[in-house]
Amino acid sequence: MDLRERRKQRVRAKLRRGSAGRLRLSVFRSSQHIYAQVIDDEAGRTVAAASTLDKELRGSLKTGADKAAAEAVGKLLASRATAAGVDRVVFDRGSYVYHGRIKALADGAREGGLSF
Template structure:
């Protein structure tokens, strides 16, 4: 039986989440990519609490970026979430690509977060 793209993504994400969990010492950087936007959250799974978040819908980024989701926007979100995490005292995270391939916008976000100081 052939699975749809959405089902394949969901299966990949479940496989990733079996191995990747965030703790208070090393939270999870979760990325969600839609067609129009990209979202990033730093999550403590033990406490079930989002510590910091950023997306292309943030007022600061919306004014600075042109409409549409692209690698430039993803990089800006990665930089912003890393800055917010470091301000909250978080330096080390585990990366959760949300079942998406590590390519394009997801990779741009991860690279920008690393350049801004997050370690993963």
């Protein structure tokens, strides 16, 4: 198992211990896009999802790989999650350090109404 996978598993283990039944906001970052989804681990399903590939965002973004795009994805995800009845989540940053695009997405989700 490589270091990145070990770091991701370590973060998820801490989330499981402290989540208290809350849903998980999971983030994936590629070199060109950013994706986020709210996951119900107990039921094994995705409640809400958003990415820079969504039609609502694609035309308005300059690129899918900057902080502005990540913040827009966070706001869109928060609006979809609140429409599905979710307002409290636990933030799963995966193997990524909490800065840059990951932090911008989290801030956008908080502005959109999610609390974590």
